[in-house]
Amino acid sequence: MxxxxxxxxxxxxxxxxxxxxxxxxxxxxxxxxxxxxxxGAFVRLLDSSGxxxxxxxxxxxxxxxxxxxxxxxxxxxLHRSGTGETQVTADGPGLHQLQVAVA
Amino acid sequence: MSRENVLVxxxxxxxNLDTAGVVxxxxxxxxxxxxxxxxxxxxxxxxxxDLQDQVRRDFVDRAGFEALLSARGIGNDDQVVLYxxxxxxxxxYAYWYFKLxxxxxxxxxxxxxxxxxxxxxxxxxxxxxxxxxxxxxxEQDLTLRAFRQEVVDAINVKNLVDVRSPDEFSxxxxxxxxxxxxxxxxxxxxPSAINVPWSKAANExxxxxxxxxxxxxxxxxxxxxxxxxIAYCRIGERSSHTWFVLxxxxxxxxxxxYDGSWTEYGSLVGVPVALGSE
Numbered sequence: 422m423x424x425x426x427x428x429x430x431x432x433x434x435x436x437x438x439x440x441x442x443x444x445x446x447x448x449x450x451x452x453x454x455x456x457x458x459x460x461g462a463f464v465r466l467l468d469s470s471g472x473x474x475x476x477x478x479x480x481x482x483x484x485x486x487x488x489x490x491x492x493x494x495x496x497x498x499l500h501r502s503g504t505g506e507t508q509v510t511a512d513g514p515g516l517h518q519l520q521v522a523v524a
Numbered sequence: 525m526s527r528e529n530v531l532v533x534x535x536x537x538x539x540n541l542d543t544a545g546v547v548x549x550x551x552x553x554x555x556x557x558x559x560x561x562x563x564x565x566x567x568x569x570x571x572x573x574d575l576q577d578q579v580r581r582d583f584v585d586r587a588g589f590e591a592l593l594s595a596r597g598i599g600n601d602d603q604v605v606l607y608x609x610x611x612x613x614x615x616x617y618a619y620w621y622f623k624l625x626x627x628x629x630x631x632x633x634x635x636x637x638x639x640x641x642x643x644x645x646x647x648x649x650x651x652x653x654x655x656x657x658x659x660x661x662x663e664q665d666l667t668l669r670a671f672r673q674e675v676v677d678a679i680n681v682k683n684l685v686d687v688r689s690p691d692e693f694s695x696x697x698x699x700x701x702x703x704x705x706x707x708x709x710x711x712x713x714x715p716s717a718i719n720v721p722w723s724k725a726a727n728e729x730x731x732x733x734x735x736x737x738x739x740x741x742x743x744x745x746x747x748x749x750x751x752x753x754i755a756y757c758r759i760g761e762r763s764s765h766t767w768f769v770l771x772x773x774x775x776x777x778x779x780x781x782y783d784g785s786w787t788e789y790g791s792l793v794g795v796p797v798a799l800g801s802e
Contacts, residue, residue, distance in 0.1 A: 445705060463638055466701050473723035474689045475701035476611065487701045490691060499728060501642055 432480040446511045448487040450519030451479075452498045458483030459523060462500035469493040498523050527735065530772040531634045532605055534643055541565055547598050547654070550637070551608040551618040561647030563607065563640065567596045567654060571614045571761070575621060583783075589625050589661045597654025600627070607633035607640070610761075611723075611730045616768045617761040620781055624669060626662025632768065638730035668767075670754045670780035672788055675714065676795055683753040684717035685742075687766040688786070692758065693719040695799045698790075699758060709790030712797040714756070719801070720745045722762040725769045738769055749776065756782035756789070 452462045460481040466474040469492055479485045479498070487496075491513055497506040498521045505523040532540075540546050541564050548566035550558045558568040569575065574592055575584055584592065598604060604622060608615035615632055622630040633640070641647070670678075678684055691697040695711035713719070724741050725733055732738070747753065753770060755763040760783030771779040782789075789795065 461641065463642075468689065468691055470690065472690050473721060474691060474697075475703075477702045478609070488699075488704050489701045490696050490705070492696075499642070501644060 432477055432484045432486055444514055446489045446491055446514055447516045448489050448494060448496065448509060448511065448519060449516060450485060450496065450507075450521060451483040452485065452500070452505075452521045452523060453483055454500070454502050454523050459498075459500055459502065462498045462523065464496060464498045464521070467495040467497060471495065496521055526775075527773055530631050530768070531732065532631050533634055534639050534645060537563070537605060537607075537633050537640075538645055545602055546605060547596075547602045548605050548607065548633075549596070549598070549618070551606055551614045552610075553614055554609065557609050557637065559649070561649055562652075564646060564648050564650070565652055566607075567598075567652050569596065569618060571617055575618065583621070583624075583664075586625065586661045586663060589621070590659050593659035593661070594657050597657055598659060599657040600660055602629065604630040605633055606630065607636045609637045611638060611726055611765070612636035613722075613761045613765055617764040619772075620668065620764040620767055624664050626665065635729055635731040642729055667778070668771075668780055670756075670782040672782075672784055672792065674780075675754055675756070675782050675784075675789065678752075678754050679714060679796065680716045681751075683747050683751050684714050685747065685753060685755045685763075685766060685770075686713050686717040686719050687722040687755055687757045687763050688713075688719070689721050689723075690719060690801065692786075693717075694801050707787075709787060710797055711790070712799045713786075714789060715796045715798040717756075717798075718745050718747065720747070720766070722757070722765045725766060732769065732773065735773060738774055742770070742774070752778040752780075754780045754782050756785040758786045759783075760785045 452459045462479040464485040465476040466487045468474050477485050493510045495508050500523050503523040505521050507521050511517050548563050550562050550566045550568045555570050606615040606618050686693050693713045698705050698707040698711050755766045757763040763781050767781040770776045
């Protein structure tokens, strides 16, 4: 078993060495405001029914990452400077790149 | 028990940063959050290295809890205010711990770090040291803690509340979606459990919903107020959040947290497991 914790690992664009993108559905992306990356945003993953699935805090470079499953997902960002969201449909394993603009 | 005794607002917290006898404690898995900026005067507890036995899968024992609180400068008469990231998951887990070891004057900061940050309230990097105390803990209050056989015996008898996300409940995911999914245990949930994700109880800023909203959520989900309740999740911290809601906010009397949760249950040989959304 991997680390027993539920806290989010450090966010970034590079996948951890023990992660196989051929098996995992990875949703990875950046939060931005007026074209600039936004760190410290609360980024949550909602399932196809809109239910909360996970939440991470974006890195200083605005990066976030989720390990999901095939399906339709919404990524929603909350920050002092505003909110924003984007949708993605993952057909299978692999790295899915997203951009979320907050305003 | 009422909301005023167990929850403090961010404004109350900011107004009482220097109040004698009030100790703020940040509880995170990721201690870099504390080190990068914490509420002024707050000490930190690492849920894993400070609260867990480092060899067996269990809690620090009574003597270990006494040593931890003594070292952090927390006295038996102090009003402890817990807060943290992850929508207060680990702060709620620590709250349950404090109650387990008999500390009555403990509260959660409503909204935790998230609300504090969204409000733009002060965070500092100062090193906090409080004079050591001689903290005395009680024996664990096992009316708050469920073990595995009790959970198996509760199937179709007590309320079992699975507070994980719907996809974890159905078996589609094995862990929250910010974590890698390869795990040893089987996917699914305990038969007869209802699925009320912990997040139903919280607003987007991490604060708890009103008592009326909470009562409606669990009532509609089929929680029988006349029965005892056991809450579980994957490792027992999200279910501490729901345990807090049911026992401390809504005042249900017999509510236990199953800290073994799915990482234990889903690894047991021979127990029943249900798949899908029912």
